[in-house]
Amino acid sequence: MKLTLVTGLTGLLLLGTIVELLRRRQLREKYGMLWLAVLVVVIPLSLFPRLLDNVAELLGVASGVSLVLFLGIVFLLLVCVHLSWEVSALEEETRTLAEDFALLRAEIDADRAARDELVSTDG
Amino acid sequence: MVNGKRTLIIIPALNESGSIADVVGEVRGELPGVDVLVVDDGSTDRTAAVATAAGATVAKLPYNLGVGGAMRLGYRYARDHNYDVAIQIDADGQHDPRYVPKLVDLLDDNDLVIGARFAGEGDYTVRGPRRWAMVMLSAVLSRVAHTKLTDTTSGFRAANRRVIDMFATWYPAEYLGDTVETLVHTARRGYRIRQVPVAMRKRMAGTPSHSPARAMIYLGRAFAVLTLALIRR
Numbered sequence: 001m002k003l004t005l006v007t008g009l010t011g012l013l014l015l016g017t018i019v020e021l022l023r024r025r026q027l028r029e030k031y032g033m034l035w036l037a038v039l040v041v042v043i044p045l046s047l048f049p050r051l052l053d054n055v056a057e058l059l060g061v062a063s064g065v066s067l068v069l070f071l072g073i074v075f076l077l078l079v080c081v082h083l084s085w086e087v088s089a090l091e092e093e094t095r096t097l098a099e100d101f102a103l104l105r106a107e108i109d110a111d112r113a114a115r116d117e118l119v120s121t122d123g
Numbered sequence: 124m125v126n127g128k129r130t131l132i133i134i135p136a137l138n139e140s141g142s143i144a145d146v147v148g149e150v151r152g153e154l155p156g157v158d159v160l161v162v163d164d165g166s167t168d169r170t171a172a173v174a175t176a177a178g179a180t181v182a183k184l185p186y187n188l189g190v191g192g193a194m195r196l197g198y199r200y201a202r203d204h205n206y207d208v209a210i211q212i213d214a215d216g217q218h219d220p221r222y223v224p225k226l227v228d229l230l231d232d233n234d235l236v237i238g239a240r241f242a243g244e245g246d247y248t249v250r251g252p253r254r255w256a257m258v259m260l261s262a263v264l265s266r267v268a269h270t271k272l273t274d275t276t277s278g279f280r281a282a283n284r285r286v287i288d289m290f291a292t293w294y295p296a297e298y299l300g301d302t303v304e305t306l307v308h309t310a311r312r313g314y315r316i317r318q319v320p321v322a323m324r325k326r327m328a329g330t331p332s333h334s335p336a337r338a339m340i341y342l343g344r345a346f347a348v349l350t351l352a353l354i355r356r
Contacts, residue, residue, distance in 0.1 A: 029347070029348065096186055
């Protein structure tokens, strides 16, 4: 009973945090939706940890709790891979931005040099 | 100038080299005296070059940001260059620029005017989940905006200075955010929104997607975006 209370409250606290972050526009929709979906699974499980026992038996896992731990680790691993992928995309984007910026600066410098040249030959 | 107002037409374009020249040409032909800004949203084809040749100012994004990202750039340009009115038009040629003066007229008493299909003109129809999504979005957004809105995902809209200023600093880049969330945000801040019926034409190039699975996903995402927009402040 005590354990159910602890896990249940933790789940609800997480839900509240995510909804509030979404409301304040600190989380982009795609991540928010992911975490909300996770909580929809986690909260019932935290209140009724025995829910997965049948599924666990079907898969040959000794208890539902072990199954949850296993799935949790697999999920976190996937999240890590996803984040690495996102960071790679971001790095590629900043690289493109830096190139664009350098090209613009080169064009402006060339323009300025040409103008200065013109002024000095006129004067 | 349209009705004495400095007007900018913003056309977000992604790989539209097939239609962009005709769209820019038609806008400049029908509306002499307006400026046209094509925001090239990271196209891999010759969209930017074709649009420049057709007489538009082109802002080329270094990579794809989505319609929302392209439009915020458009509104920033409008704000920085002191335009009275900014009008968004799709690059595929489905919006008829002859409706623009009508939209601009209505900006006298409204802040954001939307050119809407299904509102009496034209013969545009959709069925299935896409239709349900549109009905749901219209019902909820009409209540939020205190005005009848039938085509909430329309990419044909006119904004006055107040709304340009707001969109220049805040414009969501997320999917459907550029239409649905901006409407909720605009209405919540007390701006007046109105729609005018417009007839849509067939796209000049490209084809719309019609798979039922995609339509269901669209319905789900529309619902999620709407819920999120309503709980957000």
